Amino acid sequence: MSHPAPLPALDTLVEGVRSGHRAMLARAITLVESRKPAHRAQAGALLQALLPQTGRAIRVGITGVPGVGKSTTIDSLGSHLIAQGHKVAVLAVDPSSSRTGGSILGDKTRMGRLALEERAFIRPSPAAGTLGGVAARTRETMLLCEAAGYDVVLVETVGVGQSETAVADMTDTFLVLMLPGAGDELQGIKKGIIELADIVAVNKADGANLPRARAAASEYRAALHVLGGREPFWSTPVLTYSGLTGEGIAPLWDEVLKHRARSEAAGAFGTRRSAQQVKWMWTLFDERVREKMRAEPALRTRLPAIEHAVAAGELSPTLGAAKIAALFGWADS
Known part of the structure; x- marks a missing residue:
């Protein structure tokens, strides 16, 4: 049976990532995705060593309704x-990837041009874990890519539910893609996705779809006018474009740059990044606590009974949480 090759020494990894060596970057990402305690310590040292080279990239989150053409858009952009x-x-955030394998693996074949580019790096979501854990490792991967000289990081949400919020919380500009024919797609507002958007873009604005795309854009502009902007210095623009032909891609990127400039001018850019760093720390801490719970035999044997009592209505969630805290020796003051 073959065994994976040992990881390079820390200094070798640091220099390899700094020099933009793709194989070294891939191995560094494998290290930060590992759950092994020894690897976790190495990953912490690696990220700390590379910290001065991070933070310079433009970070863009991308989400969209099923079938909107995210892969085509990312390929074109x-x-x-x-x-x-x-x-x-x-990069991708996909909390379901432990079951599906991560849809970006399939999407990579649909990013035909980008996958062949030497100046592009495509990485699927970590293979397993909670949304918080997957998002945290995606953030760490983002830092490694920045240290390797990638000055634009596109983070795609391919899962459902809270993954949109997770991606919005790790990027500078959040781009929401929509389809022509606004009717049903306006339901996205109810899910709160539109309210996260810094930019809304209606794809497939080509051929016979063009009038419908323009009509959808008008609907979204009206809806956003009622909702109000996410940030006081920015009114969310609604654009139309075609990921297939590339028409409208350049103006779309211009809006990303304009949002960045406005954010910096308002003093919000640094504040947002700092808040994201602190939130990231607490996400990682929460994951550590959960891992500790799963690893401790004494806790593992007692947690199911507490969960069962709460599920059966025999124990209030408040008291259940207190009992779990007591197992850690955390008594209420």
């Missing part, structure tokens, strides 16, 4: 950026 001289990393 990424190719446009590379033509402008950028280095582009594409």
